[in-house]
Amino acid sequence: MNRDWIATARTLSEALPYLQRYAGAVVVVKFGGNAMGDDAAMAEFARDIVLMRQVGVNPVVVHGGGPMINDLLGKLGIKSEFVRGKRVTDKATVEVVEMVLSGLVNKRIVQAINDQGGRAVGISGKDDDLIVCEPDDPELGFVGRPVEMNVQILRDLFGAGMIPVVAPVATGRNENETFNVNGDTAAGALAGALKADRLLLLTDVSGVKDESGSVVTQLSPQEVRDLTARGVIAGGMIPKTETALAALEAGVRAVVILDGRVPNACLLELFTDHGAGSIIRSTEPRVKPRGQ
Numbered sequence: 681m682n683r684d685w686i687a688t689a690r691t692l693s694e695a696l697p698y699l700q701r702y703a704g705a706v707v708v709v710k711f712g713g714n715a716m717g718d719d720a721a722m723a724e725f726a727r728d729i730v731l732m733r734q735v736g737v738n739p740v741v742v743h744g745g746g747p748m749i750n751d752l753l754g755k756l757g758i759k760s761e762f763v764r765g766k767r768v769t770d771k772a773t774v775e776v777v778e779m780v781l782s783g784l785v786n787k788r789i790v791q792a793i794n795d796q797g798g799r800a801v802g803i804s805g806k807d808d809d810l811i812v813c814e815p816d817d818p819e820l821g822f823v824g825r826p827v828e829m830n831v832q833i834l835r836d837l838f839g840a841g842m843i844p845v846v847a848p849v850a851t852g853r854n855e856n857e858t859f860n861v862n863g864d865t866a867a868g869a870l871a872g873a874l875k876a877d878r879l880l881l882l883t884d885v886s887g888v889k890d891e892s893g894s895v896v897t898q899l900s901p902q903e904v905r906d907l908t909a910r911g912v913i914a915g916g917m918i919p920k921t922e923t924a925l926a927a928l929e930a931g932v933r934a935v936v937i938l939d940g941r942v943p944n945a946c947l948l949e950l951f952t953d954h955g956a957g958s959i960i961r962s963t964e965p966r967v968k969p970r971g972q
């Protein structure tokens with residue numbers, strides 16, 4: 681008998697307890713711009729999401745698209761800078777952000793999922809007032825801090841067998857306001873409002889690294905705070921870990937930061953003994969060994 685077939689059958693068999701555990705679960709997946717890669721990688725990600733839905737998980741994809749925003753801003757000659765991992769966003773920038781995120785990036789993911797046989801629907805935080813924001817910090821301009829989440833639209837989409845794909849662009853309390861929301865922040869806010877079973881933050885590193893550059897496979901909120909205070913967690917990792925702590929506080933069971941460029945990263949994390957990346961959680965007992 682071919683060894684590969686035997687290994688495949690064993691992997692499927694090993695997945696049973698996880699398939700049972702996650703049936704009906706809500707899993708919010710943040711797909712970062714740096715994790716997206718080429719069309720083949722996008723198709724592979726889409727396939728994982730469709731498989732999740734097929735086995736009874738309710739996935740919500742919240743995407744980023746920072747590098748794609750940078751490209752268009754560059755072509756338009758608009759300068760852009762980041763403060764603590766968030767883009768300083770003036771009026772011209774927020775228009776480009778909405779165009780790129782709600783348009784190009786959102787529809788690329790929707791199409792990729794549908795091409796794999798899923799039923800994806802692309803929305804932004806503006807649709808049905810899904811994410812209502814207040815200004816995050818005057819220094820950042822039109823960057824939003826989510827203050828109200830109306831997640832019924834997501835539940836309606838789950839009920840209809842659809843996969844929501846959410847662009848992190850939000851509305852405000854006043855008429856005609858548009859806010860740029862960091863993708864991790866948006867994903868965390870939605871995961872918290874849904875009390876999701878898992879929040880997976882897909883990025884371009886294999887997890888949260890310590891001073892020596894090794895990935896820390898399990899972290900408590902206090903360990904995250906210590907690494908941040910020591911400056912080991914920096915740049916784009918700051919919104920991710922801040923999001924993770926806020927999401928746990930809001931009732932998400934666990935947050936995993938993992939490398940979206942690894943083939944089948946989501947499946948590896950959810951449905952195998954192996955796990956992937958760095959898991960951050962408060963008190964939940966360890967349910968499976970975590971290797972690298």
Ligand SMILES: Nc1ncnc2c1ncn2[C@@H]1O[C@H](COP(=O)(O)OP(=O)(O)O)[C@@H](O)[C@H]1O
Binds near residue numbers: 890915918
């Ligand atoms: N302690 C750390 N561990 C891992 N990555 C870190 C750490 N501190 C800073 N980073 C940086 O954070 C980046 C991930 O954030 P970001 O580029 O915003 O990702 P994404 O576009 O996927 O949201 C990594 O590529 C890495 O350069």
Ligand SMILES: CC(=O)N[C@@H](CCC(=O)OP(=O)(O)O)C(=O)O
Binds near residue numbers: 747777
């Ligand atoms: C406020 C803020 O920084 N918004 C982000 C939104 C996109 C994003 O989060 O993209 P990644 O996940 O690919 O980094 C931005 O303007 O780049």
